[in-house]
C-alpha cells in the first residue's frame with residue numbers, strides 16, 4: 181500500500197494520543213487490516229484498548245480548555261487548512277480508502293471531497309454560534325443566553341465511509357471548541373490515521389484530535405461511555421450497537437448522538453419520469469455496492485409503471501461493472517466482509533424461496549471473494565426479509581402497489597426512519613407524500629441527498645441528532661442562561 185502513495189508518511193502504523201503516535205511497540209498487541217478486494221493484509225497496526233482510550237480522554241480533557249479559549253476564527257483557520265490538505269492529498273487518501281474498504285477509486289475520491297466539505301462548512305459556521313438576549317421578566321433583571329462547547333467528545337464510526345463519517349462528526353465538534361477521541365471501525369482505520377497526520381500538519385494542537393485504533397470496539401466504547409470526562413458520545417453504525425451505547429451512557433446521562441440503520445423506501449408513482457426514477461434508483465441503491473445507511477432498500481413501484489420500471493432498471497444494472505476498485509470502469513466493489521456477503525445471499529435466497537423472481541444478478545459474482553452481482557428482484561412481498569431488514573448490498577427488491585395510502589402505510593411500516601425517496605410530478609401528491617413519510621430525510625425526484633449544507637439524520641430508531649448544516653452545531657454546544665439581577 182505504501183508504495184502506491186505519493187506521500188507514504190500519511191500512514192504511520194500508529195494511533196494518536198495527546199500528540200504522541202502510539203505504535204505496536206507501545207501497545208504490545210497488533211491487528212491486521214486487509215483489502216476486501218483480494219483478502220491481502222495491507223497493514224499491521226497497534227491494537228489499542230481501554231487503557232489507551234483513558235489516556236486519550238485525559239489528553240483531550242487537558243487540551244480542550246485552551247482550544248475552546250481560541251476564537252472561532254482561529255480554530256476555523258486550522259480546520260480550513262485541514263480541508264485544503266485533504267483536497268491536496270485527495271489521490272493518496274482515496275487510494276488508502278479504496279484499499280481498505282473496496283469502493284471504486286472515483287467514488288473514494290468523491291468521499292474525500294465530501295468529507296473535506298464538512299471542515300470548510302463548520303469552520304465558517306462556528307463563527308456564527310450566536311446566543312440571545314431575552315427581555316427580562318422583572319424590572320431589575322437582564323437575561324442572556326450563551327452557547328459553550330460541550331467538552332470532550334468521543335466519536336465511534338463505521339467502515340462504509342471511512343473518511344466522511346469521521347469528518348462529519350469531528351468538524352462541528354472541533355469548530356465549536358470541543359476536543360475529540362475518535363475510534364474508527366477496525367476494518368478501516370487507515371483513512372483515520374491519514375486524517376490524524378493531516379490534522380497535525382494543519383496545526384491542530386496536541387490532544388485536540390486523538391485517535392484510538394483497535395479491534396475491541398466494545399472495550400473502547402465502554403471506556404468512552406463510562407469515563408465522566410467524556411461529555412458526549414457520537415456514534416454512527418448499527419442500531420444494535422447504538423442501543424448498547426445509549427444504555428451505557430444512561431448511567432451518567434451522557435449526551436449522545438446516533439446515526440443508525442435505515443430501511444429506505446424508494447417509491448415510484450405512475451406520474452413519475454420513469455427514466456429519471458431509474459437513474460435515481462441506480463445512484464441510491466448501487467452506490468458503494470449498496471452499503472450505505474441511506475441506500476434505497478425497498479423499491480415500491482405503482483402497478484401501471486411496474487413492468488416498465490423493472491425492465492429499464494434491470495437493463496441499467498446489467499451495465500454495472502463489478503471488480504477491484506482500482507480497475508478502470510469498475511462501478512461495484514466487493515462487500516466489506518464475509519458476514520456482509522452472507523446477509524445478502526440470505527436475503528436473496530429467502531426472497532426467491534417466497535416467490536420472488538431474479539430479473540438480473542442473484543448470486544455471488546464470478547470474481548469470488550465477497551463480490552456479489554448487482555441484482556434486481558421482482559414479485560417481492562412483505563413477508564420476505566428484504567421487506568423488513570436492511571440488506572446492505574447491491575440488491576433491489578421491487579414491490580408492486582396500487583394506491584398512495586397503501587404505499588405510505590408500507591413505507592412507514594418499519595422501526596427505522598432515516599432516508600426515503602419518491603418520484604412523482606403531481607404537486608399535491610408530492611406535498612402529501614413528503615409530509616406523510618416518517619423519515620428524517622426525503623429525496624423528491626432525486627436519489628442523492630447528502631451534502632454538508634443540509635441536516636442528515638433520522639427519526640424513530642434511526643437515531644438522535646443531526647449532522648451537517650447549521651443544525652449540526654447544536655449537538656456540540658450547551659446552552660447556558662445568565663440571569664443578571666440588581667440592575
Ligand code: ADP
Nearest residue numbers: 336337338364365366397398401417418421424
Ligand atoms: P457495522 O455493522 O456497520 O460494522 P457496528 O455498529 O458493528 O456496525 O460498528 C460500527 C462501529 O462500532 C465500529 O467502529 C465498531 O468497532 C464499533 N463497535 C462495535 N461494537 C461496539 C460496542 N459494543 N461498543 C462500542 N463500539 C462498538
